[in-house]
Amino acid sequence: MNRFLIPLVAFLVLVVFLAIGLSLDPREVPSPLIDKPAPGFRLAQLRDSGKTLAVEELRGQVWLLNVWASWCAPCLEEHPRLLELSQARTVPIVGLNYKDSRDAALKWLAKHGDPYSTIVTDPDGRVGIEYGVYGVPETFVIDRHGIIRYKHIGPLTAEALQGAILPLVRRLQT
């Protein structure tokens, strides 16, 4: 009896560990930036390169920072959700145009619609590094005091928006 019991238990333990391992998404690396101040930047705006935007100017409001690029296919996937969000006017979405060319970005927005309140450009990806960006699209929720409260990696899904991001935004806004 014992002869079969021990390997069976060992096997079941292994199965449990493997099941946990399989259900984890290795691409979801927890960001150490959560609950830390959003790294500062002053970047040229996409629509008007003469103007800049700095993180400090967004103090006092809850905002989303959405990292995107015209070359990024999953960005197109989440795009309808961003458009809906901007139409509902729940929260300003600041776009960080990551390692992109101005022309390509503007053309992409003209074709697919523009959900952003402001867009800043990060042509060489330096601000991306400051935000620990490793896969576009990424979306950060930043509170009134400029603290990063949430980070979503990959295209925004309806579940991520309804389940995590919007409730958090509402809570931070009140």
Next chain:
Amino acid sequence: MKLLPALILAMSAMLTEAADAPPVAEDPVLEKRVIRLASELRCLVCQNQSIADSNADLAADLRRQVREMLKAGKTEEEVRAFMVQRYGDFVLYNPPVKTATALLWAGPFVLLVVAVAALFLALMRRRAQIDERELTPEERERARTLLAGGGEKRP
């Protein structure tokens, strides 16, 4: 005169190869440090490659970041801290020892201790099974014929 076009063709092939080569480092000593440090850092896009090995865009950017920081006189520890601040411990191929990683570090040794203990117990148990007694005269006789090579008469 067929040689000349062939030569030109061969050289142009070499030129296109050269276009793919990495930029020549101005400072080979610095570049060596960059590569060594970069090979300790995990590329987050490809995950199973270091940023020294990876061809991903982000890896190239991070190599540039490492190069600039070392050039500016930052220590390797400072560069590592910079990466951890932004990407978490995950970027380190050498994870730090702390409570979250205790199992990772101690695990192999724990397994070793358990395995040695199990082996020891199994050997003890086997020893207990060995029946140590004197042979009876008949058994002794049988052993002798077997050893003498006479074989055993099978019924």
